[in-house]
Structures are given as C-alpha cells and as structure tokens.
Amino acid sequence: MPLAPEQRAQAAIELIARRTTGKPGPRLHESCRPVDLEDGWWIQQEVTRRLGLSVAGWKASPPSPGKLVAAPIYQPALSRAAACAVPFPAGSGTVVVEPELAFVLAKDLPPRQQPYTGVEVDAAIGSVHAALEICASRYTDHSSLPFPELLADGIVNNGLWLGPELGAPDVATFQLTWQIAGETTQTAEARHPNGDPRTPLYWLANFLRERGIGLLAGQAVITGSYAGVLKLPLGKRTQFDYAGLARFEVEFRGA
Template sequence: MPLTPEQIKQAATELTARRNSGQPGPRLPESCRPLDLEDAWQVQQAVTRGLGQAVGGWKASPPSPGKLVMAPIYQPAISRAAVCTVAFPADRDPGSVKVEPELAFVLAKDLPAREQPYTEAKIDAAVGSVHAALEICASRYADHSGLPFPEMLADGLVNNGLWLGPELTAPEAASFELNWQAGDQPAQKAQAQHPNGHPRAPLYWLANFLRERGLGLQAGQAVITGSYAGVLTVPAGQAVTFDYAGLARFEVEFRRGI
C-alpha cells in the first residue's frame, strides 16, 4: 500500500530533523518507510518543503529498473569557495570527506513545466556554462549500506552538497584522465569515465521528468549528471588539487563544520 500523507510527513519530518541537526540516525520507523519509488519521491519533496531552502541544483541519472536517480541540492550547501566548510553528519572518520568528481551544467535560462516535451536542442540552448564539480557525499542514515533503494532516494541519495569549480576550458568529454593530490601525499590517477557515456543524457532526462511533475528547472541551477570515478575519500583540512586533464584544474580545501 502507498504511504498515506501522514506517513510521508512523518518520514520527511525525521529526515529534515537529521539534516538540520547534522546527526544521522537509524532506518526510518517501519510505519513510514517508503517501499516504492513514488513514495520515496513524495518523501523527498516533503523534505524540501520542510527545510524551506531554495533548490540550487539537482543530481540526476537516467532511470533503470527499480531506480530513480534524482535529488535536489539545496542552495546553502553549494559553494564556489576555495576553502569550503560543509556541515557533515558525525561519522567514524572526521578527518576525511567523500566526494564524487562530476561535471555541472549551469542553466542560463528557465526550463519551466509545460505539456510539450523539451528537445535536446532546447535544453542545450538553456545551458549557460559547464563546470568541473565535486559532489559532497554523506547520508542521514548512520549506516546506509544495504538499504533498499527507495529509502536512499527519500534521503536524497547521499547528497550533502556541491562544490562548483571552474568553467571547462574545452567541451565536456565522456572520459578523461583524472589526477588528484593532497599535500605531500603521492598523486593518484584514474581514467575517468562518465557512467552514461554522454554527460548530458541525464540532464535531458531530468528536464523532462521535472517538466512532467510540474516543477521545471530554473536559471542559475546546477545539474550534476554522474560521477566519473565513483566516490573518492580526500582529507579534510588541507588543500587537494584536481586535474580533469584537458578540461579544468583546480584546488579546494574542505573543512568540516556543524
């Protein structure tokens, strides 16, 4: 049975409180756990209403069986600062931060809700710039390993913010060599590969998903479309240099706050 409006409110109230306090918790009470994607979407939207924060961006990936990969990124959790202080839930390793290397498509024009689907060309025309970016990851569950996907979706799929880096110096690519280094530690390297092959494919899907739901995308919002190298663990409190070979190079320091 679908969750009732009261059960959706109960789940969202708990997840909202965890975001506000910075304290993760156990699984939601069984009485209000979302069991399917629609319930999870409704809880996610109720969290947005409960927080009362502007949506500054979205994370997205085209859907697959049993999965709907999309979540809002709240404006207060988006930073461009060279020293980025982010509120993290307490965890076992306060000296590190988990990030995902991504590209962010920043809109220059609105793509509002409407009946007619948006073409790829129309969506492309709304993109104002493309940036190197790092998704900041943390969950409102004390242990999210093995949780059913709807419970993860309700909580925003471990999104805890976004660091928006420099604009790309060349058109976005489906793959590139990724290098990163923290302080005097040895440099690390990976062959970065977009999970969908086409970094704009999730943006095209998201624009029409939100259009159908009466929401739309707004100018100024940043859309990230999937990690090129999974989750990276980088130290907090020291500068980390990233090189998206041929696309962008930048340095950022994450500081953990409350």
C-alpha cells in the same frame, strides 16, 4: 499500499531533524518507511517543502530497474569557496566526494505539456563546470538500504562544490589527476557512467516537466560520477586536474 500524507510528513520530519543536528540514524520506522519509488520521491519533496530552502541544483541519472535518481541540492549546500566547510557528518575527519561535471543553466526550462528536445536543453545551458558532489547520508548505514529509502533522503547528497568553467567542450572520458597536499599524485581513467554526460540532464528536464517542476536559470545539474567516490582528508588542500579541461584546488573543513 502507498504511504498516506501524514506518514510522508512523519518521515520528512525525521530526515530533516537528522540534517539539522548532523546526526545520522537508523532506518525510518516501519510506519513511515517508503516501500516504492513514488513513496521515496514524495518524501523527498516533502523534505524540500518543509525545509523551505531554495533549490540550487539537482543530481540526476536516467532511471534503471528499481532506481530513480533525481534529488535536489539546496542553496546553503552549494559552495564555490576554495576553503569549503562541510557541516555533516561531524567528527569523521574525511569528506567523501564524487568528481563530476555541472551544467549551469542560463535559461529556465519551465513545466509544459510538450517534451523538451536535447537541442532545447542544450540551448538553456549557460556553462559547464568541473564539480565535486559532497556525499553523506542521513542513515547510519546506507550501503544496503532499498533504493526508495535512499531516494527519500536525496540519494546521499550533502552538497556540491562548483569549480571552474571548462576550457573545452564536455567529454565522456578523460584522465583525472588529483593530489592531496604532501601525498603522491593519483590518477584514474575518468568515464561518465552514461556515456554522454548530458543524457541525464535531458532526462531530468522532462521528468521534472511531467511533475510540474521546472529547471531554473542558475541551477547546476550534476549527472554522474566520472571516478566513483574519493575520500579526502579535512584540512588539507587537494589539487585536481581534469586533463586540462579544468584545474583547481580545494580544501574541505569541518564546520
């Protein structure tokens, strides 16, 4: 049976407490643990409602069996600073990031009855940027959790670092290079998991539309990691090169 509103609220209150204190915890109590994707989605939405923070963007990926990837990125967790403070988790000495592209909207895509076409969504995009998703979970160990529990917590999202605008059209593959200060340059064959980095954005616009939620001008949408996860040390500059599409450097610091 789906969770009752008071059970969703109980779960949201616990997840918010973990966000606020920066202290992850075990699985949610059985009394408020989501058992399906709808439960996970509605707990996530209750977290957003109770936090009262503006949504600066979304992470998205088209659904697959047992998975629904749609999660808000809150305004305080979006940074463009060359020195980016990471408040959670404390004491780890590293930050986990995923190299992505971010589509920043110039026009609203409000809820409506008629589905959005790819052409309409493309027309709403103002710019495309190199980006790093900042990852952390509110669970002590999220690696084996059922997906509804991950969805409730925003699918391991802890923020977004928004880098420079691309100097060429977005692509599905490129050679990614990064170098941590004082260390050897590393490379990876960067490849978008869906083949086309815009496909998840097209899906998200209509998923949210069906649920009475719009995408807003200024919001940034990330659509999947090109190179899995990277662990970067706090307090050291890392230079990135998206094969000439964008070059940047960033240093993550503990808050």
